Amino acid sequence: MNAAFWILSAMSLIGALLAISLRNLVHCVLSLILFFLGIAGHYFLLRADFLGAVQILIYIGAVAVLILFAIMLTRNVTGTEGPRELFGLGWWTGLGTALIVAAVVWVTVDSAPQAATRSPGQAVSSVEQIGKSLLNQWVVPLEVLGVLLTAALIGAVVIALEEVVRRR
């Protein structure tokens, strides 16, 4: 348990650090995938295996592949040009953002009631619980998200169509 935790944490941290420090964009995405895998492993360790599988399915199978696809279509992948601004102004902006996010997460986790009470190793059928709460308690946000995603999809199609018409 502990060894797995440390290995996964090291994996995630190394992946995240490599993702922001490497020069080659494709290498960055591959290390980002390492990071996603580490997070999925953490979910499995917490017995949230549904969440872990979904993490792999969506973040590695969809998001990372989408980023890779976008990078394949760009010209300068190796990133040898341009100044190296890792510790410039952007660094301080990033630090501020990270602090704000960390504060919000801290407050949320601290105020959540069940987080501390559930003992580790207690197997719960997370799929059923998630399904039931999605279709009872959270049905309106779910539908709104569905409409939002559909709108985004149609918007993307419209943008792509316009370009085809213009080219002819």
Next chain:
Amino acid sequence: MEKLYQLLDGCKWLANVPDSLLSAVAIVVPILLIITVFPGIFAYTTLIERKALGRVQNRYGPNRVGRWGILQPIADGVKLLTKEDIVPRKADKFVHLLAPILAVIPSLLLFAVLPVGPGLVPVDLHIGILFVFAISTASVLALFMGGWASRNKFSLLGAMRAVAQVVSYEVPMVLAAVAVVMAAGTLSTVGIVAKQSGGFLSVTNWFVFQPWGFVGFVLFTIGAMAESARTPFDIPEAESEIIAGYHTEYSGFKFALFQLGEYLAAIAMAGITVTMFLGGYNGPGVGLKYIGPLIGVGWFFAKLMTIILVIIWIRGTWPRIRVDQLMAFAWKVLLPMSILNIVAVGLWHYMESKLWAWLVTAAWLLIWAIVLTKIGTAQNVERRTYRYAT
């Protein structure tokens, strides 16, 4: 696993062996079986494929190494192992090395949730089907990495085609599986097989005999063939267009690993198809007292090999489809059909009389299948313009 434990418990001489050793054995044995049996099936699938293709094309196929060419896979393995491993000078060495390894690992992991017989499943995950899809999406990364790291335009083209194809065909495949999950009420592969047991000769309860199950079976098989890049969906490695696609720059055993990963994924997907639609290990005689589990294993592998043979048959007889046809087929025919199939499962679930449910869902799916094939295959063919030709 459970059966194995019972078997081990039954042996008297094992009473002195510590429990930790027994559980270690129970973990190691399924892993050893997976990494020996399925690559063995892979080796002989290549031989069967070459023989069957030869038969289709009116020639002999391999027949020199041993009787009926039976030692051909071993000769191939030795040849690939002793071949020089060439890496292009401009290639991204590390990613180039990592890609074939990553091609094999997800394919082997898929077998972890495959119930090959009653109680014979390495891990009974209660999210089994989801695990299968999560793992099989990872295989597209290997194709991309191999294609990109080779620094070869044909490799990159193959990688782009592979990514586009796998991402498109994944959607109808997952939706076809959703229908099964809805009907079985569980994501576990063992639970899905258990739902299909019973009935006349342990056959009539297979999901493939329901209208939605049949449609799901067809959709899933097409999706699985496209995902493992088998002909007629082999445009990522179309040899007449882009040499060999993403593995153009691979030789020796790295090439063999790509082949191994691809075939293992196809075999695993055939196994998942058997599990979800063809009743898994259920078949006549599976309920017998002592030899029942053995018969079940026999039925599972018989069904698996039948599906593989059908896939080889399709490869031998159908031409490769074009890229635009491929995409149009996925998004205009398969995707709407799989969503309508989910509606059919809903109808089937809530109708009291199963006979009426059968007829209604069959009619519903048949009408839509006809409509969608009419719409999806209708092409408003324009005059082609060749922009770069003079």
